[in-house]
Amino acid sequence: MIQFSPSNILTGNGIAITLTGMLIVFSGLLLISLFISSLPRLLSWLDQLKQKTPAATDSSISAQATELTEPEIHAAISLVLHLELERCGGDLQRITIHERPAMASFWNPRGQMRSLSDRSPYA
Amino acid sequence: MIQFSPSNILTGNGIAITLTGMLIVFSGLLLISLFISSLPRLLSWLDQLKQKTPAATDSSISAQATELTEPEIHAAISLVLHLELERCGGDLQRITIHERPAMASFWNPRGQMRSLSDRSPYA
Amino acid sequence: MIQFSPSNILTGNGIAITLTGMLIVFSGLLLISLFISSLPRLLSWLDQLKQKTPAATDSSISAQATELTEPEIHAAISLVLHLELERCGGDLQRITIHERPAMASFWNPRGQMRSLSDRSPYA
Amino acid sequence: METLNQFFSGTGFVHLSWGHVLMILVGLAFLTLAIVKDYEPLLLVPIGFGILVGNIPSVSGMALSVYDPGSVLSYIYFGVSEGIFPPLIFLGIGAMTDFSAMLSNPKLVLLGAAAQIGIFLTLIGALALGFTPQEAGAIGIIGGADGPTAIFLSAKLAPHLLGSIAIAAYSYMALVPVIQPPIMKLLTTREERLIRMAPPRQVSKRERIIFPIGAFLICGLIAPGSMVLIGMLFFGNLLKESLVTDRLANTARNALIDIVTILLGFSVGASTNADYFLTPQSILIFVLGALSFCIATCGGILFAKFMNLFLRQKINPLIGAAGVSAVPDSARVVHNMGQKEDPGNFLLMHAMAPNVAGVIGSAIGAGILWTVLVH
């Protein structure tokens, strides 16, 4: 059943395909490798061109691990809850899922839209 | 390259299409405008027909902003957590996602189904 | 308009279809019924074959309903919050939704991947 | 002026017939039932709005309706007319159904078989009324009380009746709380309705995993025609019960089934254009459909009473009515009727067993009819 016939390798161009193939795969990934290794230098060079060094902004934040008070813990839990739920399920549109009481005012003194997505770009 | 030939406007029926088009667009949105401006009156007239005035039910709820006790805060957080999670992800069916311990009883003295959606209408 | 002609029942093979159909439906569900009624015995017989009786692991857990302390309540709420949010929305991949600060380290001393799903089997 | 004329001759008002107006009123009735009465809103809202869309008279030469090749609605309707949507809905149903109630009480499965008599007696009735055997089979399946199954079989056997059959099936499923109670009351005594059933045994995780695999092989081999529907149902259930494919089960029972439900409901509704839909045949189909629901309900109840002749632990015959499927409404109807007689009698979980068995039973029935009538 199994016929091993090495001649097929030549007629099927096997060696040539293998050499070409590995050459191309290597050149592709080599180019990617060179690209990503030069990327940081490219970016810092671009930054120097712009002459704007917006450093020293992150270092100011220092975590102070002091004892938390009761209300702070409540606030923290509630904040996480709020932030996470804001996002979960449907990200920006999710606010609209809530059932609304029959006569709720959709109006809001600060002029904010209540339920049309803030970023809906579809129409 | 650019040939400006106003005669094409006439042969292409441009003026007629524009006039008809704007007429229809305006009549469509005018009808919608009339529909939505008459809607509240229509609804209140229907309500009068029914002779049922189920008013004065909402006004009874008055928000009392008193100081909350510790357990009340916990209860509030847990309730929001429960309610929101109930809904998030998969609304009604979501309860079923939980892994169940190998031998959990699906039976429940109040005869409630555990995991078939309460509102599944598909079958 | 409505013509009631019982002869059609015979020419349409109605009786035969009904008898065959109900026979097959009943045999199918009867087989399922026998299958599920023999399933527990089959499984316990298989277990005996394996000679491994991994019992007495579940019974050790006994719920102790003592009064909870303040930190315990906080911990419980936070745990539920964490566990549920972990899953909600996108199960395993959900961790990756967060916006990351520009220069966050993706490296972590315990060698954990941060954002490739732990169970992604796609590639 | 000519353009204006041309446009007005293309306006819906000109072509609006009484048939269209009637169907639009039907659509509004569906929406009202769904929104005000809360009858199966997930199905009746899409179908109802689809009826409105399908009965705005379209302009000749424009590809608008589900019947115009190349129209957007025709592409959506393709999933209905080729029977692609129903198996996908069964996938989601499988991923949200818990078969534990059935696994813990195997003999109740037979009630789900008995209720399928509605399918076959309706077929006989339809034959007598002059429908072809293929049409009669598709009409009979309304008695399966299962929307996706009805659409699947109609698409295969009698595509021209698909709209009427689908609308009839979904209408009566929404009306289960109205149709079943009088029949249940008529066929049972107060003593029977008071029967309490013992809480069933617990079902292990392994049983729940092995069940969909074994049950699929049984159904598939006995009625290969039911392979796709039943296969998807149990595949979805395995995704759920195996516990290792939670994310797939979750998507199947949420995003996937919702998307398919929206498209199926909307396009089935839109296929009810008055010109195609308002025929004497449709009326007959509605009459036969109502009959089939009644027969199926009787079949389940009477078989439960028949089983009681042999059983030591009596079955409450009410739960036989749940064998018609219409998950989970008919089970809830049973539960409510049981509680009306005895507020301490909780029949819901017991009724779920014949209820889900009825889904399997009508899928097998559809497979048989397809096999026998496909030629």
Place this chain on the structure above:
Amino acid sequence: METLNQFFSGTGFVHLSWGHVLMILVGLAFLTLAIVKDYEPLLLVPIGFGILVGNIPSVSGMALSVYDPGSVLSYIYFGVSEGIFPPLIFLGIGAMTDFSAMLSNPKLVLLGAAAQIGIFLTLIGALALGFTPQEAGAIGIIGGADGPTAIFLSAKLAPHLLGSIAIAAYSYMALVPVIQPPIMKLLTTREERLIRMAPPRQVSKRERIIFPIGAFLICGLIAPGSMVLIGMLFFGNLLKESLVTDRLANTARNALIDIVTILLGFSVGASTNADYFLTPQSILIFVLGALSFCIATCGGILFAKFMNLFLRQKINPLIGAAGVSAVPDSARVVHNMGQKEDPGNFLLMHAMAPNVAGVIGSAIGAGILWTVLVH
């Protein structure tokens, strides 16, 4: 060696033309605008990356591009070229849009009608420049400032211009914050821009449920050609407002619209192969598109000033500019300009009324053009 040669002759570098390079730069510009400037990223990122993919020169004999029958991209593009994706996007938009602002202030609806003059004057301009009536109609719809509507109508009237029209429409929608402000400033006095509008009345739940049903019937009967777009928009809105189909609305405005947006944006981008796209016609279309946005903005503002001649409670004419659609960007532009003059003036909700009316208006416009020009 032969194989190597054969391969290199199949490499992209060999076939890369200046046109491709130019289009790749356009794609990179889109990505930059989206990611750095945050202009409509949900659309420009897919389109921009699609432009890159569409301009990698493909090898003859391989089915790669959207124009090669049997290629993966051609199957995805099918949803664009047959106009299937736009109604599905409208379904999701409907399920996320709140029409309350419009319901509470019916007369602002007319501003959304006035802005559609941009569609028809652009059509006249396109006719004058030698386009066929069908092409001119498709180009005019750019003035509707509505991506899905533009793609839908182009697919029906002038499929060969679809790429250019879609790219023009989305580009200008992203540039609304750049295009509109100067025109708004030019056409209004400082006094007009300072006009404050009274907070509108509250809208009941019942109004919000009945509105999509009634409005669909009006639009569908007046312009049946808009049936599919408008039908899906209001169907989605009913799913949202009926409150009984929350899970369907939720899926429609999340998974469904996201999947369609990804596929639509990517394949529209990939259809801009330089060989097809870089034509004098495309340049004309971009010029006409810019014009149409300006005309539409003028139309809305001037009609607001015209209405003020008759109204006791004056409208702030800025909100006329929101009639072009481009939801919700143009409403936000109006709001920001109002706040620049008077930080206490909150125009956003008022601007939402003509904004969503503009969506309906341009869908009606598309329906009319399709009906008149389909022959």
Place this chain on the structure above:
Amino acid sequence: METLNQFFSGTGFVHLSWGHVLMILVGLAFLTLAIVKDYEPLLLVPIGFGILVGNIPSVSGMALSVYDPGSVLSYIYFGVSEGIFPPLIFLGIGAMTDFSAMLSNPKLVLLGAAAQIGIFLTLIGALALGFTPQEAGAIGIIGGADGPTAIFLSAKLAPHLLGSIAIAAYSYMALVPVIQPPIMKLLTTREERLIRMAPPRQVSKRERIIFPIGAFLICGLIAPGSMVLIGMLFFGNLLKESLVTDRLANTARNALIDIVTILLGFSVGASTNADYFLTPQSILIFVLGALSFCIATCGGILFAKFMNLFLRQKINPLIGAAGVSAVPDSARVVHNMGQKEDPGNFLLMHAMAPNVAGVIGSAIGAGILWTVLVH
């Protein structure tokens, strides 16, 4: 009686052959591996259940199997046979993959290239065993250890072998924790396995955004045949990394990939009907597939040792084995083996670099094979 006969002749039992029984046992084995052993359950559960469905013998005259035109399964299988599903899965993978590990250590990318030798040596082996060049190319791609890539290329070059190749690829991917460790142990010394690698540098947000764009242009121009797979992979990644299209990335890596995975796995499984699948060719393909995984693993490890000849900071050659892709299993295998020698050695992140590079490498390989062999 005739009907009963007719039905039984249409029952699965009659037509069930030993081949079907064997394949059903294979399906059950897949399910057991997935559920009990937790090997790649997200793929093996759908494929395993699909094998059951595909081997219920269907009735002649009924459109049931994936090979019957007009059947539901054939419509689902269309996404496989036309290569539509694999790019969509790559979209989702892109949206869940973090390329940071690779970006921070560019030289490890080459390991992902070296492991592709498995593809080409297997191709030579398949040619020697008498397969046509097209078939040999499709079989070779099993060595890419990438399910979607294997399906994509088979669909293009040798559709009649698609089932066997897909099953072989996924089986061996699931068995990576069994196949790789002995080879890794054989080819490395204890000292090599103990090498610790320095934690790589941090990668900025901008790098992560620019990377998918640049890498796509490189791959697309070098091997246009890989354009669709690679394009979708990097498009998904850009959706994720750009941070402005979070909702699209979220849908791509959840609802979209889940839906496609369910349909792909199920229909690939269902395509393994014994009549088509149980051929000597399939056995050869499984043997060659196993070989290709071994060769690929060797290629990666040996190239890592070769690179160590030139590098000052030595690479742990174990991570070469991760170059075969099979994300993230082979990276985890590397990590576990590293920890067995030294519990303080954390190789996972390092191994992710060749791991994801291997995905890119095999997609490029597939592109080359397609280009060369398409004629």
